[in-house]
Amino acid sequence: MKFKVSVPASTSNLGPGFDALGLALTLYNDFIVEPSDFYSVEIEGEGAEELPKDETNLFLRAYRSTMEYLGLNRPIKVKLVNRIPLGRGLGSSATAIVGGILAAEKISGKELSLPEVIDVAFKFEPHPDNVLPAYTGGFVVAATNGDLSYIKLDWPEELKVIIVVPELFLSTEESRSVLPEKYDRKDVIFNIQRVSLLLGALQKKDFGLLKEAVKDRVHQPYRCDLIPSFWEILSEGYKAGAYAVYLSGAGSCIGALADKNFDEIGKAMCNVFDSLGIESRYLILDVDREGARIEEELDG
Ligand SMILES: Nc1ncnc2c1ncn2[C@@H]1O[C@H](COP(=O)(O)OP(=O)(O)OP(=O)(O)O)[C@@H](O)[C@H]1O
Numbered sequence: 001m002k003f004k005v006s007v008p009a010s011t012s013n014l015g016p017g018f019d020a021l022g023l024a025l026t027l028y029n030d031f032i033v034e035p036s037d038f039y040s041v042e043i044e045g046e047g048a049e050e051l052p053k054d055e056t057n058l059f060l061r062a063y064r065s066t067m068e069y070l071g072l073n074r075p076i077k078v079k080l081v082n083r084i085p086l087g088r089g090l091g092s093s094a095t096a097i098v099g100g101i102l103a104a105e106k107i108s109g110k111e112l113s114l115p116e117v118i119d120v121a122f123k124f125e126p127h128p129d130n131v132l133p134a135y136t137g138g139f140v141v142a143a144t145n146g147d148l149s150y151i152k153l154d155w156p157e158e159l160k161v162i163i164v165v166p167e168l169f170l171s172t173e174e175s176r177s178v179l180p181e182k183y184d185r186k187d188v189i190f191n192i193q194r195v196s197l198l199l200g201a202l203q204k205k206d207f208g209l210l211k212e213a214v215k216d217r218v219h220q221p222y223r224c225d226l227i228p229s230f231w232e233i234l235s236e237g238y239k240a241g242a243y244a245v246y247l248s249g250a251g252s253c254i255g256a257l258a259d260k261n262f263d264e265i266g267k268a269m270c271n272v273f274d275s276l277g278i279e280s281r282y283l284i285l286d287v288d289r290e291g292a293r294i295e296e297e298l299d300g
């Protein structure tokens, strides 16, 4: 039994929806798994040099934790084919967690319920906005309070996501450490208004509202100093025709929503990084609607 688990990247927050909104993208990490006499990890692509190849590897930790939950221990050999840049706010760690859980389900022949999947996943990443879209695909609104409530919403077909990827590694831990413990009531109200507007604007395809709807006072004003010329990059994205520009997840990637001028928007934002001597590239992505999947049996 040799199989491939494919898990999509995700862009979360979308401005004001901190720890609540997540969107799966058509960029994938693949995990090629087969039973073995002992655990081993091989890595190709992103993080091949940096990520651990022993039992501390996040994919293996999630796999083993799921197997432990099921009362099993079945060693595997896994090859990580990583296409999602690490430490950029594209949910790479969420793909490893979800991939490990799916691999355990396949090897054990047992299916976990969504609450069980979330219970295991939250041991490693206690916010839902990357884990959930990685697992379910699509545009997801998640609410946690002990239990998880979530809903998958329609995403307008014509809206693509342009992701600018700078050569700036930013761990989620570091990017969360700059956030305040408490917020002013006016800032909380500001974000509640914008998230509501954002969901309405997407539902009605009133894209002219998106620029206001992605404004945020909960995380971007605190994280902006971690990304040189953050506000200028947003401004260049808007000038080139984006409807919305925001920090993707915990950063450092910047996301832009548009239905045309995709290359112009990507280039305009990368030019700002260029002028700072920071290498960058852009990806034009659609929304993945399927989520994590076991794509194929690779042999017998
Ligand atoms: N594809 C992967 N395979 C194995 N481990 C990973 C993978 N991606 C991330 N990790 C592990 O998860 C840890 C935390 O990653 P972190 O959340 O900071 O970054 P990220 O997942 O790349 O970005 P983000 O969650 O902001 O989108 C990393 O130090 C790394 O050990």
Ligand SMILES: N[C@@H](CCO)C(=O)O
Residues within 6 Å of the ligand: 012, 013, 018, 019, 020, 127, 129, 130, 172, 175, 176, 219, 249, 250
């Ligand atoms: N909502 C999270 C995403 C990172 O997993 C954050 O912004 O910190």
